Amino acid sequence: MQNNASSAAAVQADAHGEAHNPALLHHFAEPQQQRDAASLGMWLFLATEVMFFGGLFCAYLVYRRWYFGDFAAASKSINMPLGATNTAVLICSSLTVVLAVWAAQTARRTLLLVSLAVTMLLGLTFLGIKGIEYKDKFEEHHVPGASFSFQNVPIPGHPDQYADPHHAQLFFSLYFVMTGLHALHMIIGLGIFLWLFAMAWKGRFTPEWHTPVEIGGLYWHFVDIVWIYLFPLLYLIDRHP
Amino acid sequence: MSDHSSAKSPLPTYFAVFFALLIGTALTVYAATLDLGKFNAPVALTIASIKATLVALFFMHVKGASEKLTKLVVIAALFFLLLLLGLTMTDYATRLWN
């Protein structure tokens, strides 16, 4: 993802008289090889992330089956409109990311900068909304720990039964770990895009070389995909009126 | 992963996928308000999977990827995830059998 210190990626002739892109690292034979290596590297990293979140999905699956009613009650208490809004926010950000990649491919500098900036703004919006949700949970005493309280909350569909606070606490533990880890990945994504923005500002990206934008984009899309699953699983267990 | 001389702009596809994703989100929310019994979860997950597939195929350029290797990595990741979930469930799903 690094390149040498040179502003425009103009093709230069090296000592052997062969033209090579200054972004080409010495141990690669040609730019396409370097690009393919970076791409494969990012895809493999995303595969590790699938397994990382996968462990949490496994825990969630086990407990949701066991304590469905309690989980449904807990799920109903989190703010679904905010969650849905956040889903839309991330979907918009994925669009701006592909636009950024297209802009880099087609040498559209302004569009590239705007797309990167809007992506970051949407990411910050997502985190802001998340922050509001967390604050609400804190105020409602739904944060697991000593001050956790989930008394007298009916199980959806069974108004005569109350949810077991212990099992609800399991839901919230998973809720905070899963969305917290997701938010952490989002923050890292923001850092990556800030760096991409800086590079784009300095004019480092050209149609011949814009690999960091592509692989940064892959990372961002992955974070979006995780949320695409988190939203229905956490927010939509049972929303029957 | 470079621009493979697309004479045709990819923008219409991107916007089409974008709208599909938004519609899918709305659909998921709506479906959650319906009482589908034990099908609520599969419906939600199916819609989510369609959305994820769209993102992967079109936004992450898995469709039209220059190599089969990219697709293999994606499939491998999914396969091992399903292994984790599936084989774990052989325990949890059968613990209470007699």
Add this chain to the structure above:
Amino acid sequence: MPTAIPQPVERENYLNKEYGVWSWLLTTDHKRIALLYLLSITFFFFIGGFFALLIRLELLTPAGDLVQADTYNKLFTMHGMVMVFFFLIPSIPAVLGNFLVPLMIGAKDLAFPRINLLSWYLYVIGGVMMLHCMLTGGVDTGWTFYAPFSTSFTNTKIVEAGLAIFVAGFSSILTGLNFVVTIHRMRCPGMTWSRLPLFIWAHYATSIIQLLGTPVVAVTIVLVAAERTLHLGIFDPKLGGDPLLFQHLFWFYSHPAVYIMILPSMGVVTEIIACFSRKRIFGYSFVAFSSIAIAVFGFLVWAHHMFVAGISVYSALVFSFLSYAVALPSAIKVFNWTATLYKGSIHYDAPMLYAFGFLGLFTIGGLTGLFLSALGINVHVTDTYFVVAHFHYIMVGGAVMGYLGGMHFWWPKISGRLYPEGWARLAALIVFIGFNLTFFPQFLLGYMGMPRRYYDYSHMPEFQVLNVLSTAGATVLGVGYLLPMIYFLWSMRYGKPSSDNPWNAAGLEWKTSSPPPTFNFDEEPVVTWEAYNYDELDAPYKQEVPVAK
């Protein structure tokens, strides 16, 4: 066999290209990084070995008279954690893999040299964290840190140890990522998949496991840390949590982890057996695909560590069956190695002695794994010394022997010096004897019912004889391990200089100088021959360097 050619003028190579601490600490040369790893993992090997020594000293007598119970718990825990996470898992991939993968495929370096350096630093940071944890009290849960003891009850430093392992795990993931991308993207012209040395196939398979398994234990550690620090009780039975869920998540990685530990060793053994039988490996594609099969099947069997923990018996049946299936690809390898030996021209140099040791000991370890996979037997020998013996036969009799064999085989390439062959053969013999004396009695002890992780067995004093034998063996084994350390160091200054190819072995790494230049080859190799072309190498009118047709 060794053809030491005195080198009148020392050519520039990766060792003498630059001097100074920073040229090492900031290097991106995969060969130097391999040596950095060699130093660090050797350090942790001796730390883990030190704990083993204390364990064996305690078990000399039935009474718990050397250390207290809590201390003993910490000893076996730290022995396990250090040996597994800071020695075995990195060992061959980080040292031999890092050094050889680019050389064997004709590349100048790995795909991501800076990430390679980062991997080492992550390993060191994890190691320092683990050291600090040990020095300030350690952990007493067993290396498996099961919930709810680890999450709710123990007072020891779980979070710190867990984070140390997390960081080291990240190192492992990045190494795996680097290898996979390198093997896919950096092969020189003519180096097709079917011409790759089987060492490369083995490391490819290992890397798949590192990539896909490690993240699961990483997130498990996060959950344990969250439970301990933030009281987010995921495994807490008081909240309705399931301690078995911890075990599922833990073993989903930790079983494939054992294949991370053995596959590279198998790759080494394949190279050694081919070279010292002067024969192409029998059944190349079977060995190659069996490596991939082990990697995949290895993910299907984890709950065989949980047969008596409370999982459903139907699930246990499934995992028992799958555990039998995973033995098949390993058996295929053993058959192929044996068939390679058949009618080979066998040379008994030290690397080959280690390979022979591996063959026998891995077979015993693997077969006893089948005993353990049988539910009926498992009930009786779980948590006894039978299990301890089983995994030490594979980890030590298998993996460590392969590691030592590989270190000897490639030492001339790495250092440019020959080690003293006589001492090496003696050390191999001492290791073999010491190993069997240490661990064979443990099979008997376990079968007779001695539980593992007990510091006091005074209710079963009849076990003392075998324990004494085991401790004696451990001492011998320790001597066997010290010897190579001494003569390898000695050889760096006083050993005979090595030629490019002292073993007349096949493989691209032998076509460059010993030690290699920083960028590995003077000119990019172009491969037109098949792997293990020993028939060409040994042809009657062979030239100085085999001619590529």
